[in-house]
Amino acid sequence: MTNEKTLPENLRGVHFHFVGIKGTGMVALVEILNSRGAKITGSDVSEHFYTDDVLDSLGIKALPFSRSNITPSVNYVIYSSAYSAEKNPDLIEAASRGIPMMLYSEALGAISRTAYSCGVCGVHGKTTTTGLCGTILEDLDLPSQVLAGSVIASFGNSCTMTSPLCKSSDHHYFVAETCEYQRHFMAFFPQKIILTSVESDHQDYYPTYNDIRDAFVDYIMRLPHGGTLIYCADDKGACETAEIARSKRSDIRFIPYGEKAQGDYSLKIGKVSAGKHAFSLACTGELSIRVPGDHNVRNAAAAVALCRELLAEDKKNPADYTKKIAASLEKFRGGKRRSEIVARAVSPCGQEIIVIDDYGHHPTAVASTLAGYRDFYRGHKIIVDFMSHTYTRTAALLDEFASSFSSADSVIINKIYASAREDASAAPVTGKILAEHTAKKHPDVTYAAEFEEAAECALKKLSVPSGPKYPDGYVFVTMGAGDNWKAGKLLLEKLKNLGCEVKL
Template structure:
């Protein structure tokens, strides 16, 4: 993967690109959506002649960006995947049970052990990339579908991407699953937590969130504030600043974000420092949950609030 921050991805010369989404982000460098979209178009146009753009047909920004790129480079092969795609990489969602989510990519039945529809979409993108690589190697991709399907089912997630970092029991013997996730954009937070709600339907979900950069938080304040609907309890920390920006407490703070989140969620707590957050969360996890299967506790963000999870895990070690 490459990063769009400060156009870092322009240093790469890929043969194929997977475009999962394009949204307003990195506002200190890209003040408008058009600014960041133009950067993505420029990156796509670095593809070689007859290069391939595998893009998510379910993401408005990705589709619009593909259209703009096609006007500049009609030779590129544009390959859609997702629910709104047609053909080999059309995605159809099935049931979620037994710690798996089931779906189809084209006509191929697949399953993942990681939660969230966004991960199924990512699986379809990976499937499409493998398909095209096999074609380029002169092989018949259909002969490898079983191997691709088995590979997806064996996948257990990546570092800081819905990563299970610990398990414990509270004083009532109820299970606690500790998860760490890098989600730091409102869309990522919302879709990831919705995936947890579907996957861990009989758990109480508590999330500790640390927003990353003052400019992003200020630009997307209401989007952040309304992104926690799938959680039962939200603890918000101070903002994790960037070396390239100055903290302007008169514009936005973690406390301001928490106050806005209270407009959308009935159970939001502001805990500026990690020690305070850990104490609040430990106390909550040691209450008898009315959820049948106990608790899921998630640390979420691109900052260093994963330390809150580490602190709480230590409290439950026997």
């Protein structure tokens, strides 16, 4: 059973070898274990990822996969679910030596047992909400560690935040992004949970909405007696999940947040002005964030709720920290591939181009993120290059995807980014089919299967003045859980070659 995996309380000098060390979650775990004094080695493919920069900062170099990586000093092996214990040489050698092996999710669960742990879950918004929690907690006098599923700018371009107070305290709070895919979060030991959203996703594992909803219910059931669920009252699926959990466990504290919520975390969403999105909570008054979208305002409300509840758990008065929390929120600048501004450039006709990369890969996330850009960048014309992730998701949500681009002025659709678990040749849908369906609902859609073609298409559109409706220029967005960020990179290279100014 995954919930039986344990680690020593004192990790100083314990040697962990990571297989697939460049994965974002794996790197975050490396940072946590490194901060606790563990010795780290790891292996992965040679291709360069942005996580290499995090590993470099820790003095860790990813080795090629090899049985020789498993030396006598290795105490534990942690591996990504992308690698097979029967095929990967590191894992084969570790098994032959009888070295304890854990999946990433199991290791995260083992770490969660050593602290007062809180899990952030939901189909959308997990990473941003976790990043917001860490940005606030860093400024509070609570010994805390936070693990997000991506690099967070306000963490110093790291995946984790470790409060200096952890060094002088045996007791600390641990907040982690916890993933619903294949029920990975069932290895986690939460005292409190944030639930942002529940709807159909990961159709390869959860064929129906009820399947994924019930997984979230089961996760909530892992709360101890008197545990806390903080859930979004504006999300139908989250509310339904909370009600089912309430019918099973009357001992759990249910704390809603959102515009439809009653109580401390009743939310009023304000206007966007001067690069800030204003909002207010019943318990704090006026607050603001510097990232776009009503969905991110809700994520901020969830983060404020958890941090205030942790202050109360620590016998502190949350009201005394309102100003600190407000200041912390304004420091948040998003995460890697989460509305990340990767460059600012000047178009061939002299207009501003803001180049953004975003991980949005579900129709709800695509629509809400683009709507946020439309509100935040009102004077800019929006061009989105979208690469759908997995054939199963695209097929199951084809009509929803086709209807999700209304806030963009121009849409470019790439080929589908397949999961390693899929047989693309047997799929009932393609990127071209998605583009054809989208064209029935949007007036400006282009199918560009490859990134070179997409970059050329974008350059052509950006070379035309944006018009009087959009006096400020353009926003160009690469969106999806695939690798179409490469289309943005190619576009920037083409702009440079034309002599246009590009600032990364």
